[in-house]
Amino acid sequence: MSVTQDELAQHFDDRPFLKRLNWFDWVWALLTLVGSGFAYSKYNSLMDGYEIGILFGSAIALIGWGWSWKAVRGYSLAVALISLFAIWQYGDDLARGEQAFFLKYLVSSQSAIMWMSALYVLATVTYFIHTFSRSEFVGKVASSMTWVATVMGLVGLMVRWRESYLISHDVGHIPVSNLYEVFILFAVITALLYLYYEGKYRTRAMGGFVLLVISAAVGFLLWYTFDRGAHEIAPLVPALQSYWMKIHVPANFIGYGAFALAAMVGVAHLLRSGQEKKGKEGFWVKALPPIEMLDDVMYKSIALGFAFFTVATILGALWAAEAWGGYWSWDPKETWALIVWLNYAAWLHMRLTKGWRGTPMAWWAIVGLFVTLFAFLGVNMFLSGLHSYGEL
Amino acid sequence: MYLAISLLVTVAIASVVGTVLQQNEPYQNYIIKFGPFWHEVFLTLGLYDVYSAGWFLFILTFLVVSTSVCIYRNAPTMVRDMNHFRLDMQADRMRLMKHHLEVETHDPANAEQTIRQLLRRKGYRLRSRDSEGQRVIAAKKGALNRLGYLFTHLAIVIICVGGLVDGNIALKLKELSGQIQPETRDIPASEVPEISWLPKENPSFRGNVNVPEGGSASLVFLQLRDGYLVQPLPFRIALKDFRVEHYESGQPKSFESDLVVFDETEAEPLEATIAVNHPLIYKGHAIYQASFQDGGSLLDINAWSLNYETVEQQQFATAVFQNMEVETSRGKLTLEVDDFRLFNINPAEEGSGKRFQNYGPNFKFKLRNAQGEAREYENYMTPVKLEGRWFYLSGMRSQVSDPFFYLHIPADPNQSLDRFMNFNALLRNEPEIRKVAEQATAETFVAMGVSDDKMRAEVIDTMARLVNLFATDGFNGIVSHVETHVPEERRMQVMDAYMKVLRNVLSAAYAEVLTREGVDLSADVSEQDAVFYDDAINAMASLPAYGSPFFLQLKNFEHVQASGLQIAKAPGKGVVYFGFFLICAGVFMMFYIHPRRIWVMFNPNNDRTTVLLAGSGDRNLREFEQDFERLKQQIARDLKQP
């Protein structure tokens, strides 16, 4: 397995962790703390113990995240600044979304999400151009596009959150409450996961493949917006008015995102291993990273997805215990979550206990995505149950 | 091990069945869906209740057993492994490892020191051992990974066992042994036979009950396939008040019940409010806001007869879920009131600016005749504004599967039904209509300068007949009359003539109604009154199809709601939650703590020392290789210095 030089260099930095932090790390951490401190000073009258805990807990978690994955610092700053700008532009008048120039064309949730959609699709194309041309520059462009799209996506959600409160206080809610909103979440999370591995493994060759699912999600999103008007902010039905939703849904989508990523890497894996089997120095063999690396990425992201999916499913059970009168009701959505979980548990057993690698596991990862897709969409479309959101 | 994997997959596939096939529906639905043959097959396969079917539980149990066996087999070695440094490592075994390095040094002390430093800094724990001049340093890190494995699998077992406790297994066994039997008839709990009652001390159950405002319940019903069981509670729950709050868009915002729990063992009754997502936990029972419906609202009704010569009204009081006999022009009818709704949120009209419109209170009822045939109606209490005009709406359907067809009765300027009813009665009152006709003809004949009494009498007869036809059968009445009495070729023109005549007399009659109302007609008829006329005529034209001898107007109501409570007892919950905690901890430990081992062996031979370095870290090769690479380079660097 290949270990790149600067990876080693960074790894060889023998100073203790805190000593390795530079001034930007500290400034950024300070800003994060100041930000949450400000939020606290402004809203503590409205917060209970949990919420205060959650506020500072997540601030510290964010700092830790940014210190261990440097890109997060710039990303979170960008999202914060643009979102604040948009919120400031709104003031307390939702109508300004149509009047104020920046809102109308750039940072109202709707515009931001449109920008996200456009950029993801462009990035997909650009990544493939990079794969074919092997031009470093094109690769850099593709990455930046993806980064910007991901910023816009999260900004879109943040601003949408604010907009829901501008409609009226009792309508306001975190934007993870229907299929439209979680599709944006899905795109953003999958992109972030990908960008992490892109940085870690120093290769952009997988970008096109991963961005392909994101583009598919974007396609659905656009259809859902223009055909069904799903972007309308609707108030929450009583069943969804729960703290659990805030954590259950995002945790779930870390899982879905990671599984999707693994599947697309699986596709790349098949392309390369297919040509290798034929024994010829085919295009993909040259273009794509070595098989062990693809195997490794596949495993790592399924493991990550599995871990979060476990947590998400459990959070779901805890929520169900509060909303439906039982932590497990064999409701179709629950059951399919279990099916997905079992499927990946089996996958992981194969790898960890039987040491399976290569093509079969790649195929399995791809099949896994379809199982996941059904749990996430199919259930809402074809099966009836207790889950009260996202009927198509 | 393949067994475990295939088990995982099997359970996954088996679980699919229960999601594609609606579980625990009334058997009738299944028979309709699949036909009697397949119904039998599915039934015997337990596909209607997969997750408590024998075979499914068998697989689950198998899963649990194999996991337990796995734990039993691996746990001891793993635990030993965790705090065991394997100092007995042999040189040749080290040389067989994928990662190893062999170098020679003059200064073993220095090399050893740097190596130790480095390993410590990378978080390895070290032990060393000297035997016959040979020194072995064993370093390891990430031992907790194995604990993660144990946690994860232990959790699976714990969760399944806890779930089994809360699942309806005990109940299932009781049923198989014939100790209990679900009740399928729809009868009050007091009449349900002993065999369908569960013991008060039943450790775990999950049932539902509807409590009307002011009422109370001390038992719940457990759905069991095509029937139900009765579960008595150790306390009584009374519903003081039930509230539904709405967003201004009209969608429901919250459902809340104010409960009072009466418990002999307690001095004071407990008062609590529950809402969706906010259950009340009382002595191991969780009480949830599950649903709501009408609890028998009291209704004051005013029945306007629709086919009498004079406006007749009949008042009576009834209530939701109540049946009463009513005398009508069509003989005895049974009035069965099914439901009352305080809010009726419908999509608003185009261009109204709003997305939703509240049509206000309505009530649903059936009118059943002696033969038992019934039509279903849905009447709104107050006029609804549609296209700028106000209508009393009444929906009608003769099949429950059909959509309602709506009768739009225009409301008069003071929002009442009076004008319409007067108009309607007048048209059915032949003498009155003849008077109107005489007047109308008088005017027209004078206008035309004709004075032919015979002809005029005919015209009046025709007018009276047409009005009568219209009143009894709407426009169809006239059409069919023409078709039966007029030869083919003349129908068209006769029809035209009749329509003209009918319109004349109808508008004359309407004018009569207005004058009686005291509307001043010396000026032209007002826009509003003209529109009313058209709407009234349309309404009357559809009265025959409406098929009710009267229009029931809701005068007054006392809203009584019922709250649907779900009450569950799950003693296994704590156990399961502990399992949840274990599995979360376990999975993360398993994936993010990587076991790694490195051995360093110093073999002095005369003035030089060979340093043998080897290690393994299969769970996360990349990171391990980085550690190892680091060591190699460091050592290489040190050994360069002479």
Ligand code: HEM
């Ligand atoms: C329904 C859930 C599970 C069942 C029924 C199950 C069952 C088993 C069984 C029977 C074994 C074989 C032990 C042996 O005989 O050597 C095993 C091994 C293993 N399982 Fe699971 N397991 C489950 C969940 C998980 C999960 C969620 C993970 C995490 C990815 C996991 C990771 C492992 C690992 C790493 C081993 C190999 C341990 C070793 O190194 O020998 N298992 N599992």
